[in-house]
Amino acid sequence: MIARRVLAAGLICAALFSACGKKQTESGTVVRFWQFWDVAVVAPIIAEFEKQNPGIRVEVEQLTWATGLEKIQAALASGTQPDVCELGSTWLPRFSYEGVLEDLTSVYEAERDSFLMWDSALYNGRVYGLPWVQGSRVLFVNRDLFRRAGLDPDRPPQTWDELLDASRRIGALGEGIYGFGQNIGEKYVLYKKFMAFAWGNGGDVFDEHGNIVVNSPAMLEALEFYLKLAPHSLQEKQEVLDQYFKTGRLGMQISGAWNVKNYALEAPDLDYGVALVPRPAADRGAHVSFAGAEMLVVFKGTAQKDAAIKLARHLQAYPQAKAISLAAGSVFPAARAAMNDPAFTSDPRIRVFVEQSLTSRTPPAHPGWIEMEEVIDRAVEESMYGRRAPRWCLDDAAREIAIIAARFERK
């Protein structure tokens, strides 16, 4: 008796809820879009899209960086995922592998040359995401400390030797002043800094055939160089490094554009410049850095596939990506058009970020990358703490990455 009443009450509630849900779809096509930016920034872009496409209505939801991913997972598990979604380049390969994304290869073929950062969207020869905005890390230099150390502030280090020399000279300026900043003691950051040196030196996690080469001579050389910087470096968490740089006690560090925005507000007198990440030598290697890209994906099984792809392409297009980038102040459009737009090239510092992104790399597009990055973090960190020789750390990393990779070969 009671059970029946509870059941009836439950059914009434369910009916009410589903009625609420239905009402929205009656007024034409509704595309649900989940993203991480301030809704106020995205709203005008969406309004524009709706004006150009009468009959399509977009429901935007803002996710938080803290819980967004969990929300997307839960939505996929229960079949309530949105149609279009923003995903980070670190996560995209796993989603591609799981087969939950719509194949966007046709868009790629049409737009390939207009955008950077496609790598993380490639999986098994198909493309599952559209590069939207991106943020490269660059070398920050404190010009005051350069002058005090007898270095030319207008000529930031171009090569590893120059970087080491500048670190040593600034580090020798006195107690509490450090030449270079190295991340330590936190996850998901260290590999982004180290891999810049590794990539620049021709090292990588996988070679072009997918073989694991994380313990190659080029990687070892990069790690050994990174360790040479240690005696002149402040080894701390990112926020401490940013704080030290802001207060003029750190000569150089590799960091992102969010600092440019913050320093303008919090340290307007700080005399600093930015430069490309140094290359191994003037005649060798490249100025490579790490970039995080935000990608747009369309979830498989959407009833509004055409409208969803239309929205994703609208968002990806340069004017829209530019508006988001300028509002955020910490990212740049993935569109190549940004390279020639005075909005990004007139400021000498911002121009460096844009220029760096031409040679920046996103993490390897492996579905197991989330676990592999921790292995690389650990190898570099163990070397930095002097626990074991860099060679053994990288050999172990290669073994562990092989084990992770094997788990993803089932399909």
Added chain:
Amino acid sequence: MARRPSPVVWLLAPWALIYGTFFVFPFLFSFALCFLDYNPLNVANTSFVGGQHFARLIHDENFHGALRNTLFFVVGTVPVTTTLALALAWLLRGPLPMKNVLKAAMFLPSILSVVVIALLFKLFYAPGGALNETLRVLGLSGHTWLTDPATALPAIMAMDVWAAVGYYALVLYAAFTAIPESLYEAAELEGAGAWATFRHVTFPMLKPAIGFVLVINTIRSFQVFVEVLVMTQGGPLGSTNTMVLMLYDTAFRRLDYGYASVIAYAVFALSGVFSVLAMRRMRAQTPAQTRSVPA
């Protein structure tokens, strides 16, 4: 058949619904997950793996590390917090100036969010932070507390003791005030000194409250997570990786919900065992039952 359900049923219904949805269901669901390969991105591919996750747990070095760190955390904080709370409660019993202000101050950390406390202590331990500056003024050398694998976990433990001790001190203080004055008068007549009074009157009377403090704090300490997530994310070199942090990583980053559920049940089982042990030790005893009166 026409009997109407008692109003109690209706009064309990909202609670039962919430309890069922947010406790019973996840509890049973995660139990089922222990035996499944379940990934939220690919629910259709869920497969039964039997005891595979349990076997993996036994041989997983990451888990061994997380288990060691968690046990170290529990064994290192719970007795310290309890002893300090007992001492503070004892002090509060005596004549103290501004007692209510003190009590409020002690309780304050309990109403702060753990995230806020963790962020504050991150600053406190930072180079150039309050702790290192104080050491510098005292002529001592500072330390990189949270980036040294040897001090990162103890630093978080010290914070936990600070944050928890006030609440438990008030619980014990309340228990203190419930001890009948007549017992102390009797003890005094018998010529018992301060220690004998504490040993044979106060402590036995406090045992149920101490048991409560131990159990609650043990369960809470086994679940240490937010502090670590905010302050060190398990690093450096895995020195602060705890079981619940590993559970979180396994489920939400590695999308291995089955294995994560096994870790969750391991946390549950361990905190259960420790709680039962603590309760056994602190089972309520009346003074008459304590026979270990020294000659």
